Amino acid sequence: EPEVTQTPSHQVTQMGQEVILRCVPISNHLYFYWYRQILGQKVEFLVSFYNNEISEKSEIFDDQFSVERPDGSNFTLKIRSTKLEDSAMYFCASSKVGGETQYFGPGTRLLVL
Amino acid sequence: GIQVEQSPPDLILQEGANSTLRCNFSDSVNNLQWFHQNPWGQLINLFYIPSGTKQNGRLSATTVATERYSLLYISSSQTTDSGVYFCAVEYSGDYKLSFGAGTTVTVRA
Numbered sequence: 001e002p003e004v005t006q007t008p009s010h011q012v013t014q015m016g017q018e019v020i021l022r023c024v025p026i027s028n029h030l031y032f033y034w035y036r037q038i039l040g041q042k043v044e045f046l047v048s049f050y051n052n053e054i055s056e057k058s059e060i061f062d063d064q065f066s067v068e069r070p071d072g073s074n075f076t077l078k079i080r081s082t083k084l085e086d087s088a089m090y091f092c093a094s095s096k097v098g099g100e101t102q103y104f105g106p107g108t109r110l111l112v113l
Numbered sequence: 114g115i116q117v118e119q120s121p122p123d124l125i126l127q128e129g130a131n132s133t134l135r136c137n138f139s140d141s142v143n144n145l146q147w148f149h150q151n152p153w154g155q156l157i158n159l160f161y162i163p164s165g166t167k168q169n170g171r172l173s174a175t176t177v178a179t180e181r182y183s184l185l186y187i188s189s190s191q192t193t194d195s196g197v198y199f200c201a202v203e204y205s206g207d208y209k210l211s212f213g214a215g216t217t218v219t220v221r222a
Contacts, residue, residue: 031208033208033209033210035210037154042199042212042213042214042215043156043199043201043210043212044212045209045210045211048207048208048209055207055208056207056208056209058209089154091156095208098208099143099144099203099206099208100144100161101146101158101161102146102158102208102210103158104148104155104156104157104158106153106154106155107154107155107156109154
Protein backbone atom coordinates (compact mmCIF):
# COMPACT_ATOMS: atom_id res chain seq x y z
CA GLU A 1 0.00 0.00 0.00
CA PRO A 2 1.41 3.42 -0.93
CA GLU A 3 2.41 5.60 1.98
CA VAL A 4 3.77 9.02 2.77
CA THR A 5 7.45 9.03 3.71
CA GLN A 6 9.42 11.66 5.61
CA THR A 7 13.11 12.30 6.19
CA PRO A 8 14.89 12.63 8.48
CA SER A 9 13.07 10.82 11.28
CA HIS A 10 14.91 12.90 13.88
CA GLN A 11 16.81 16.17 13.63
CA VAL A 12 18.68 18.13 16.27
CA THR A 13 19.69 21.69 15.44
CA GLN A 14 20.98 24.81 17.13
CA MET A 15 18.72 27.82 17.61
CA GLY A 16 18.99 30.16 14.62
CA GLN A 17 19.92 27.45 12.14
CA GLU A 18 17.91 26.63 9.05
CA VAL A 19 16.31 23.21 8.71
CA ILE A 20 14.60 21.51 5.78
CA LEU A 21 12.17 18.70 6.41
CA ARG A 22 11.42 16.45 3.46
CA CYS A 23 8.35 14.50 2.48
CA VAL A 24 7.39 12.25 -0.40
CA PRO A 25 3.59 12.26 -0.70
CA ILE A 26 1.61 9.40 -2.21
CA SER A 27 2.27 9.53 -5.94
CA ASN A 28 -1.20 10.25 -7.36
CA HIS A 29 -2.17 12.72 -4.63
CA LEU A 30 -2.66 16.37 -5.45
CA TYR A 31 -3.04 18.05 -2.04
CA PHE A 32 -0.21 18.27 0.47
CA TYR A 33 -0.15 19.43 4.07
CA TRP A 34 2.17 20.07 6.99
CA TYR A 35 1.06 19.73 10.60
CA ARG A 36 3.00 19.86 13.84
CA GLN A 37 2.58 18.47 17.32
CA ILE A 38 4.40 19.96 20.27
CA LEU A 39 5.12 17.28 22.86
CA GLY A 40 1.99 16.41 24.83
CA GLN A 41 -0.26 18.73 22.83
CA LYS A 42 -2.76 18.36 20.00
CA VAL A 43 -1.82 18.23 16.34
CA GLU A 44 -1.95 21.67 14.66
CA PHE A 45 -2.37 22.56 11.01
CA LEU A 46 0.44 24.61 9.46
CA VAL A 47 -0.12 24.84 5.70
CA SER A 48 -1.80 23.23 2.71
CA PHE A 49 -0.44 23.21 -0.83
CA TYR A 50 -2.13 22.56 -4.16
CA ASN A 51 -1.20 23.22 -7.76
CA ASN A 52 2.24 24.52 -6.76
CA GLU A 53 1.00 27.17 -4.41
CA ILE A 54 -0.08 27.60 -0.80
CA SER A 55 -3.87 27.27 -0.50
CA GLU A 56 -4.21 27.82 3.26
CA LYS A 57 -1.87 28.63 6.12
CA SER A 58 -2.32 29.04 9.85
CA GLU A 59 -1.11 31.91 12.01
CA ILE A 60 1.73 29.66 13.13
CA PHE A 61 3.07 29.63 9.57
CA ASP A 62 4.86 32.97 9.68
CA ASP A 63 7.69 34.35 7.52
CA GLN A 64 10.16 31.90 9.06
CA PHE A 65 8.38 29.02 7.33
CA SER A 66 8.23 28.17 3.64
CA VAL A 67 7.15 25.20 1.57
CA GLU A 68 8.24 24.00 -1.82
CA ARG A 69 7.65 21.21 -4.27
CA PRO A 70 11.07 21.21 -5.95
CA ASP A 71 10.33 18.29 -8.27
CA GLY A 72 7.53 15.86 -9.08
CA SER A 73 7.85 13.83 -5.90
CA ASN A 74 9.26 15.83 -2.98
CA PHE A 75 7.48 18.34 -0.74
CA THR A 76 9.62 20.30 1.71
CA LEU A 77 9.13 22.49 4.77
CA LYS A 78 11.88 24.98 5.51
CA ILE A 79 12.31 26.81 8.80
CA ARG A 80 14.69 29.69 8.17
CA SER A 81 15.91 30.51 11.66
CA THR A 82 14.79 27.96 14.22
CA LYS A 83 13.59 28.91 17.70
CA LEU A 84 13.37 26.78 20.81
CA GLU A 85 9.59 26.72 20.46
CA ASP A 86 9.85 25.12 17.02
CA SER A 87 10.76 21.85 18.75
CA ALA A 88 7.96 19.48 17.79
CA MET A 89 6.99 16.51 15.67
CA TYR A 90 6.29 17.65 12.11
CA PHE A 91 3.89 15.58 10.02
CA CYS A 92 3.45 15.69 6.28
CA ALA A 93 0.14 14.50 4.83
CA SER A 94 -1.39 14.13 1.40
CA SER A 95 -4.82 13.52 -0.09
CA LYS A 96 -5.93 12.57 -3.57
CA VAL A 97 -8.32 15.49 -3.72
CA GLY A 98 -9.34 18.13 -1.21
CA GLY A 99 -11.81 16.91 1.37
CA GLU A 100 -10.88 13.24 1.09
CA THR A 101 -8.84 11.13 3.48
CA GLN A 102 -5.55 12.70 4.50
CA TYR A 103 -2.75 10.16 4.90
CA PHE A 104 -0.01 11.09 7.32
CA GLY A 105 3.69 10.32 7.19
CA PRO A 106 5.60 8.95 10.20
CA GLY A 107 6.81 12.42 11.22
CA THR A 108 10.11 14.20 11.78
CA ARG A 109 10.97 14.88 15.38
CA LEU A 110 12.77 18.24 15.51
CA LEU A 111 14.68 19.35 18.58
CA VAL A 112 16.04 22.90 18.72
CA LEU A 113 18.74 23.50 21.33
CA GLY B 114 -12.96 28.27 14.89
CA ILE B 115 -14.56 24.89 15.43
CA GLN B 116 -14.34 23.21 18.84
CA VAL B 117 -13.49 19.50 18.89
CA GLU B 118 -13.88 17.80 22.25
CA GLN B 119 -12.93 14.22 22.97
CA SER B 120 -13.92 12.12 25.94
CA PRO B 121 -12.79 10.57 28.10
CA PRO B 122 -9.28 12.07 28.21
CA ASP B 123 -7.85 8.83 29.60
CA LEU B 124 -9.06 5.24 29.52
CA ILE B 125 -7.53 2.18 31.15
CA LEU B 126 -8.78 -1.18 29.92
CA GLN B 127 -8.16 -4.79 30.73
CA GLU B 128 -7.25 -6.85 27.68
CA GLY B 129 -10.42 -8.20 26.07
CA ALA B 130 -12.64 -5.34 27.22
CA ASN B 131 -14.78 -3.18 24.94
CA SER B 132 -14.81 0.62 24.97
CA THR B 133 -16.36 3.67 23.34
CA LEU B 134 -14.56 6.94 22.62
CA ARG B 135 -16.53 10.06 21.82
CA CYS B 136 -15.84 13.13 19.70
CA ASN B 137 -18.14 16.16 19.83
CA PHE B 138 -17.78 19.05 17.40
CA SER B 139 -19.35 22.47 17.44
CA ASP B 140 -20.20 23.01 13.76
CA SER B 141 -21.18 21.07 10.64
CA VAL B 142 -18.25 19.20 9.14
CA ASN B 143 -17.24 18.12 5.66
CA ASN B 144 -14.69 15.56 6.77
CA LEU B 145 -14.05 13.60 9.96
CA GLN B 146 -11.16 11.23 10.52
CA TRP B 147 -10.13 9.03 13.45
CA PHE B 148 -6.42 8.39 14.02
CA HIS B 149 -4.40 6.18 16.32
CA GLN B 150 -1.06 7.60 17.47
CA ASN B 151 1.18 4.72 18.43
CA PRO B 152 3.97 4.88 21.02
CA TRP B 153 6.46 5.85 18.29
CA GLY B 154 4.39 8.93 17.47
CA GLN B 155 3.05 7.76 14.13
CA LEU B 156 -0.48 8.83 13.19
CA ILE B 157 -2.33 5.89 11.70
CA ASN B 158 -5.50 6.66 9.81
CA LEU B 159 -8.37 4.53 11.13
CA PHE B 160 -11.50 5.90 9.49
CA TYR B 161 -12.68 8.61 7.14
CA ILE B 162 -16.24 8.99 8.35
CA PRO B 163 -18.05 12.32 7.85
CA SER B 164 -21.33 10.42 8.36
CA GLY B 165 -22.64 6.89 8.79
CA THR B 166 -21.03 3.76 10.19
CA LYS B 167 -17.92 1.85 9.18
CA GLN B 168 -16.19 -1.22 10.53
CA ASN B 169 -12.64 -2.45 10.22
CA GLY B 170 -11.90 -5.61 12.17
CA ARG B 171 -12.32 -4.95 15.89
CA LEU B 172 -12.79 -1.23 15.34
CA SER B 173 -15.91 0.52 14.20
CA ALA B 174 -17.01 4.14 14.02
CA THR B 175 -20.28 6.00 13.76
CA THR B 176 -20.78 9.67 12.96
CA VAL B 177 -24.13 11.35 13.51
CA ALA B 178 -23.52 14.55 11.61
CA THR B 179 -26.86 16.15 12.45
CA GLU B 180 -26.09 15.81 16.18
CA ARG B 181 -22.41 16.71 15.77
CA TYR B 182 -20.72 13.72 17.32
CA SER B 183 -18.76 10.65 16.37
CA LEU B 184 -18.05 7.46 18.30
CA LEU B 185 -15.16 5.03 17.99
CA TYR B 186 -15.73 1.53 19.30
CA ILE B 187 -12.92 -0.79 20.26
CA SER B 188 -13.96 -4.39 20.86
CA SER B 189 -11.91 -7.16 22.47
CA SER B 190 -9.09 -4.72 23.15
CA GLN B 191 -5.46 -5.83 22.84
CA THR B 192 -2.29 -4.32 24.27
CA THR B 193 -1.38 -3.12 20.77
CA ASP B 194 -4.46 -0.87 20.89
CA SER B 195 -2.70 1.32 23.46
CA GLY B 196 -1.90 4.84 22.37
CA VAL B 197 -3.69 8.11 21.76
CA TYR B 198 -6.82 8.25 19.62
CA PHE B 199 -7.50 11.53 17.84
CA CYS B 200 -10.59 12.80 16.14
CA ALA B 201 -10.01 15.46 13.46
CA VAL B 202 -12.55 17.46 11.48
CA GLU B 203 -12.60 19.75 8.48
CA TYR B 204 -15.46 22.20 8.43
CA SER B 205 -14.80 25.30 6.36
CA GLY B 206 -14.05 23.93 2.91
CA ASP B 207 -10.35 24.70 3.19
CA TYR B 208 -9.38 21.03 3.79
CA LYS B 209 -7.37 21.71 6.96
CA LEU B 210 -8.00 19.28 9.79
CA SER B 211 -8.71 20.54 13.31
CA PHE B 212 -7.74 17.95 15.91
CA GLY B 213 -9.19 17.18 19.30
CA ALA B 214 -6.97 16.75 22.33
CA GLY B 215 -7.15 12.97 22.10
CA THR B 216 -8.08 10.05 24.32
CA THR B 217 -5.13 8.15 25.82
CA VAL B 218 -5.94 4.44 25.93
CA THR B 219 -3.91 2.01 28.00
CA VAL B 220 -4.70 -1.69 27.60
CA ARG B 221 -3.30 -3.91 30.34
CA ALA B 222 -2.54 -7.59 29.86
